[in-house]
Amino acid sequence: MPRPTLARVDLEAIRHNYRLACSLAGDADAMAVVKADGYGHGIQAVARALGSETRRYAVACIEEADAIRKAGLSQPVVLLQGVHEQNDLSHCARRNFEPVLHSPVQLDWLVSANVPEFWLKVNTGMNRLGFRPEDLPGVMARLEAAGCSGQLLGFVTHFACADDPGSDMTALQTRCFEQATAAWPSLMRSVGNSAAHFLPGQPLFQWSRPGIMLYGGSPANGKTGPQLGLKPAMTLEAPLIATRTVRAGESVGYGASWTAPRDTLMGMVAIGYGDGYPRHAGTGTPAAINGQRIRLLGRVSMDMLAVDLSGAPQAREGDRVELWGNTVSVDEVASCAGTIGYELLTGVTARVPRIYQ
């Protein structure tokens, strides 16, 4: 009998969230971002679930794009980080992968015979990757000279602060991108992570790139996914394996970091940081049992954690505890652990089976 610690993945929720992204994207088309194993949900299952919905996928690296092809899907796959060596370009050309090229070295590689369709990354202020706006004319001239300009699909840029509606950075980056690419109006343009879909009036050009929102996680500061109309795609659950009354003055777990102020009914749950549950989630972090909210007590161990059952005295060994899902959003747990839902979803380890429904 396998340990009943698992991540249930609701593929219908992913489709619902993708459709919401499309409706928020207006005239733009939305490429489904399924990198990092579909944000921890399983790249092949997620890609298949969106197979009749999306006309493009986006991933970080070539192995992820290969996984999409192995799932039997034929849509173009955008490689958001470009390629790591020249040989990758002919692989991309054969398999209809579209690398986003961001550096002079990658342009040097383009002289090879087999050139895939590709995008160019423009650095409008994120300052991670991309060509500066003033360098674009030179880049375009180089592509023309090398005979590669025909394979250029368009331009990509990435926002630094779209999760903060009060920041003026997104408007500045948008204007910069518009001006930098205005000379090539027939090429496509792509901006917009999930957060940008929720900014009123934000132009998303031809292609937006929703990621976290497809999984029901919040891209916005201070709001949970459900508050934005998203459906959580993952329910992380584990069984209650022991209950006990901790007496007033007794402590629980490593470091004896929580001491019972009064006699307290406590439960042990078979999940820990070895499963990707965040060790930084302290006493008070919410969980749920039988639809009722409860809270963590003390420190998270590798394979288990403790919960306060004072409010759920009817709970029994074998009952399922929801660590995040529909009752407790992953965003709430993330904020208790000082991180973001992205890190929790992508961090669920291979020990936890994904069950699709």
Ligand SMILES: *Cc1c(COP(=O)(O)O)cnc(C)c1O
């Ligand atoms: C990961 C990624 C996205 C998706 O971002 P979310 O915040 O998850 O929506 C979009 N564009 C690029 C370039 C990315 O790397």
